[in-house]
Amino acid sequence: MTLPEKDISKNQTITSPDINLEVKQKPESLWRIAFDKFMKNKLAVSGAVVLIIIIGMAIFAPLIAPHSPEEQVLTNRLAPPSAEHPLGTDELGRDTFSRLLYGARVSLTVGFVAVAGIISIGTIVGAVAGYFGGIIDSILMRVVDVIIAFPQIFLLITLIAVLEPSLGTLIVVFALFSWTGTARLVRGEFLTLRTREFVLAARTIGIRKGKIIFSHILPNAIGPIIVTATLQIGYVILAESTLSYLGLGVQPPTPSWGNMLQAAQDFSIMLYAWWYPLFPGLMILITILSFNFVGDGLRDALDPKRKN
Amino acid sequence: MDVNVLSEKENVKSKGPGEDFILEVKNLKKYFPIKDGILQKTVGHVKAVDGLNLNIKKGETFGIVGESGCGKSTAGRTIIRLNKPTEGKILYKGEDITKASENQLRKSIRKDIQMIFQDPFASLNPRKTLGKTLMEPLEAHQLYKNKKERMDRVKELLDVVGLDPSYFTRYPHEFSGGQRQRIGIARALALNPELIIADEAVSALDVSIQSQIINLMKDLQEKFNLTYIFISHDLSVVRHISDRVAVMYLGNLMELADKDSLYSEPLHPYSKALLSAVPVPKKKGEEQRERIVLEGDIPNPANPPKGCVFHTRCPVAMDVCKEVVPTFKEEKPNHYVACHLYN
Numbered sequence: 001m002t003l004p005e006k007d008i009s010k011n012q013t014i015t016s017p018d019i020n021l022e023v024k025q026k027p028e029s030l031w032r033i034a035f036d037k038f039m040k041n042k043l044a045v046s047g048a049v050v051l052i053i054i055i056g057m058a059i060f061a062p063l064i065a066p067h068s069p070e071e072q073v074l075t076n077r078l079a080p081p082s083a084e085h086p087l088g089t090d091e092l093g094r095d096t097f098s099r100l101l102y103g104a105r106v107s108l109t110v111g112f113v114a115v116a117g118i119i120s121i122g123t124i125v126g127a128v129a130g131y132f133g134g135i136i137d138s139i140l141m142r143v144v145d146v147i148i149a150f151p152q153i154f155l156l157i158t159l160i161a162v163l164e165p166s167l168g169t170l171i172v173v174f175a176l177f178s179w180t181g182t183a184r185l186v187r188g189e190f191l192t193l194r195t196r197e198f199v200l201a202a203r204t205i206g207i208r209k210g211k212i213i214f215s216h217i218l219p220n221a222i223g224p225i226i227v228t229a230t231l232q233i234g235y236v237i238l239a240e241s242t243l244s245y246l247g248l249g250v251q252p253p254t255p256s257w258g259n260m261l262q263a264a265q266d267f268s269i270m271l272y273a274w275w276y277p278l279f280p281g282l283m284i285l286i287t288i289l290s291f292n293f294v295g296d297g298l299r300d301a302l303d304p305k306r307k308n
Numbered sequence: 309m310d311v312n313v314l315s316e317k318e319n320v321k322s323k324g325p326g327e328d329f330i331l332e333v334k335n336l337k338k339y340f341p342i343k344d345g346i347l348q349k350t351v352g353h354v355k356a357v358d359g360l361n362l363n364i365k366k367g368e369t370f371g372i373v374g375e376s377g378c379g380k381s382t383a384g385r386t387i388i389r390l391n392k393p394t395e396g397k398i399l400y401k402g403e404d405i406t407k408a409s410e411n412q413l414r415k416s417i418r419k420d421i422q423m424i425f426q427d428p429f430a431s432l433n434p435r436k437t438l439g440k441t442l443m444e445p446l447e448a449h450q451l452y453k454n455k456k457e458r459m460d461r462v463k464e465l466l467d468v469v470g471l472d473p474s475y476f477t478r479y480p481h482e483f484s485g486g487q488r489q490r491i492g493i494a495r496a497l498a499l500n501p502e503l504i505i506a507d508e509a510v511s512a513l514d515v516s517i518q519s520q521i522i523n524l525m526k527d528l529q530e531k532f533n534l535t536y537i538f539i540s541h542d543l544s545v546v547r548h549i550s551d552r553v554a555v556m557y558l559g560n561l562m563e564l565a566d567k568d569s570l571y572s573e574p575l576h577p578y579s580k581a582l583l584s585a586v587p588v589p590k591k592k593g594e595e596q597r598e599r600i601v602l603e604g605d606i607p608n609p610a611n612p613p614k615g616c617v618f619h620t621r622c623p624v625a626m627d628v629c630k631e632v633v634p635t636f637k638e639e640k641p642n643h644y645v646a647c648h649l650y651n
């Protein structure tokens with residue numbers, strides 16, 4: 001009680017605008033501003049909330065799941081949703097809800113790990129090409145062109161058919177063949193940023209190339225990189241589902257949303273047990289939509305040109 | 309004794325070639341390739357700087373004026389080796405830095421020559437606090453023993469350029485244009501340079517702020533014995549700060565003289581036209597000038613005119629101008645001009 005009174009008596013002569021200035025003294029970082037902008041975007045925030053829930057469910061799957069994902073009860077096949085099996089059971093009498101939780105682990109792991117690889121390779125290649133330009137740039141970009149020229153999905157199918165289909169193979173193949181978009185994006189950012197005056201200033205001061213690339217330019221390109229990473233996770237999860245759906249992804253009995261959807265692709269199942277294909281399909285849809293909403297929200301929030 | 313004093317004075321007055329010039333630029337050229345087609349073949353060159361000669365004396369302010377696109381920035385950036393020179397020589401204190409590698413530069417001009425940039429909003433890294441921006445040059449050259457001493461140096465720098473040392477943790481977007489330009493100046497001063505190239509350092513600022521920054525630069529020059537190359541398209545600003553002024557057109561110098569003789573009796577038709585276009589405060593002895601309007605645009609620097617590059621717009625062009633490149637010669641003491649009128 002006494003403290004504020006003291007303050008007021010001290011600052012009596014200060015007029016209100018000055019007090020505002022005092023308040024602003026705390027440095028407002030660009031991240032803070034971006035966060036505030038993001039929080040104003042309802043769609044993006046709900047996407048983020050949904051993703052946090054899904055990630056939480058994947059992490060705590062063993063605690064949440066009412067059954068083991070591999071526990072078969074052959075007498076209770078394709079059961080409709082009930083108190084015991086909230087989302088019904090599959091063709092082997094396994095609990096769909098539990099399998100979805102464990103499937104989320106697989107799908108999200110593929111998404112995050114593959115995208116970590118995609119972003120690392122893409123950023124390094126793009127940064128080197130964009131900063132150094134010239135012949136280095138030409139060579140790297142021709143490599144990118146060649147990779148892009150391959151029809152992606154066929155490449156994935158062929159490779160995985162040749163290699164052993166597994167979680168690790170999936171991740172490596174995604175990482176090795178999907179970084180081209182990121183590389184192009186990062187290259188573009190570097191091409192414009194490297195001629196910006198603050199980069200020239202860093203050069204005239206004698207800061208080393210590596211430091212200029214990673215400490216001056218990259219932090220200013222991080223916005224678009226985060227955005228593309230978010231969108232890529234959605235893309236990879238979808239691709240994993242597609243491959244699993246074709247039987248080339250994660251192999252049963254390990255559940256993934258894609259192979260669950262594949263197991264449900266039977267006319268009679270779709271007709272009599274609609275809940276079985278519905279829920280994995282919904283999970284894929286919701287997750288990818290959420291990643292897209294978050295990505296779009298981040299794009300707006302991190303772009304300094306879009307005020308509010 | 310008397311003899312000594314005299315000879316010293318002599319030395320100061322007529323600087324021997326090579327010795328007292330802090331920077332010599334000889335026939336400097338910077339061509340940017342123009343690429344076209346799928347194979348990105350070079351189809352031509354933008355001759356941004358085309359045979360520039362400059363000698364900068366220690367302690368002076370050397371102004372470079374010229375219209376937009378005439379190659380002023382390219383000249384500055386090539387001198388400080390942000391660009392690779394296409395041809396020519398750059399000597400800093402007699403040392404040839406034309407082809408020096410970045411590692412070699414780090415030992416010489418990366419400390420001694422600094423630059424102040426035009427755009428106060430683009431010249432500071434938006435992701436770095438003021439403190440980080442100013443600590444960086446000290447860290448890069450491992451000056452001072454520890455962080456504490458470097459921080460003291462930064463606070464001292466802030467004080468020198470008239471900023472509150474408590475701003476240390478603030479980000480660029482929290483500052484006004486004028487304050488940012490002061491930060492840019494502080495950064496340029498951090499390494500105790502000898503030569504500072506100011507490229508349109510005040511052009512982006514309000515007029516009232518412009519004079520503050522110019523005065524700050526003048527104070528700093530006196531305090532730290534700095535040499536300036538002051539690049540601007542603004543003739544009155546250049547007149548205010550410079551000792552000597554060079555007029556640039558299409559990658560080359562048209563005229564070079566002490567400030568007073570250039571502004572009171574310009575020789576080159578281009579200089580005359582430039583000076584007639586701006587309301588320059590008249591000093592006594594200067595006659596009222598008639599406004600000379602130049603016809604046409606600046607020719608494309610990828611394809612500069614033959615002969616004198618100015619002949620396409622020159623009101624007094626002669627036949628010889630279309631064929632022969634005029635030499636740059638001393639028409640009056642310390643007043644150089646490249647024009648066939650003075651032959």
Ligand SMILES: Nc1ncnc2c1ncn2[C@@H]1O[C@H](COP(=O)(O)OP(=O)(O)OP(=O)(O)O)[C@@H](O)[C@H]1O
Nearest residue numbers: 340354356375376377378379380381382383541609
């Ligand atoms: N990196 C570059 N690549 C290609 N052309 C360039 C490059 N930098 C400058 N130029 C060209 O060189 C010429 C001179 O440009 P420069 O920026 O040096 O002029 P300036 O006198 O500083 O003009 P301003 O007053 O507009 O700053 C222009 O024609 C410009 O288009």
Ligand SMILES: [Mg+2]
Nearest residue numbers: 380381382508
């Ligand atoms: Mg310029």
